[in-house]
Structure formats: structure tokens, C-alpha cells
Amino acid sequence: MITNDVKIVKHETIKKKMKEARRIMKGIDEKDSPFIATTLAVNADRIWSLDKDFLKQRKVRVITTKELYDNIIVK
Numbered sequence: 134m135i136t137n138d139v140k141i142v143k144h145e146t147i148k149k150k151m152k153e154a155r156r157i158m159k160g161i162d163e164k165d166s167p168f169i170a171t172t173l174a175v176n177a178d179r180i181w182s183l184d185k186d187f188l189k190q191r192k193v194r195v196i197t198t199k200e201l202y203d204n205i206i207v208k
Contacts, residue, residue, distance in 0.1 A: 140175060142171055142174060142175055146174045146175075147167060147170045147171050147174050148170075149174065150169075150170040150171075150173040150174045151166060151167070151170045153170070153173060154166040154167070154168075154169035154170035154173060157169050157190050157192045157193070158186075158190060161186050161189045161190060162184075162186040165184065165186055165187065168180060168182070168187075169187075169190070169192070169193055172193045173192075173193070177193075178194060179193070179194040179195065179196045180193050180194070180195055180196070181195075181196050181197075181198070181201055182195055182196075182197075183197060183198060
């Protein structure tokens with residue numbers, strides 16, 4: 134079910150959002166910037182992660198596995 138909506142995003146597309154993503158993750162965990170950049174590049178409304186560092190930023194909504202299960206899969 135989840136793999137039906139998987140998109141492959143070109144590196145060039147992600148690269149265009151890296152500067153903004155690094156700014157968002159500065160002082161948190163800049164190694165996570167590519168995930169934020171990808172989310173921004175595809176205009177996704179959230180990112181699925183258990184990495185608590187993502188919760189420290191306010192630009193991209195974060196959804197946990199429990200929330201995913203409870204709100205998307207179970208419905």
C-alpha cells in the first residue's frame with residue numbers, strides 16, 4: 134500500500150532546496166538536511182520519522198510511526 138505512492142526524486146530537484154534545508158536544520162542536525170530538502174522539493178505535507186531532531190524544527194510537519202498507523206493505515 135505504501136509503495137504505491139513512492140516517488141523517486143532527482144538529485145537536482147533536492148539540491149535546489151538544500152540551502153533552505155540546511156538553514157532549517159542548523160544547530161539541530163545538519164546531516165538530516167537532505168530529508169528536509171526532499172520534503173520541501175516535492176511539497177510533501179509531512180515527513181515520517183522517529184528521529185527526534187526533526188521535531189526541533191518548525192517548517193516541516195513530522196509524523197511518527199504510531200501516528201501513521203493510527204491516522205492513515207488503520208482508517
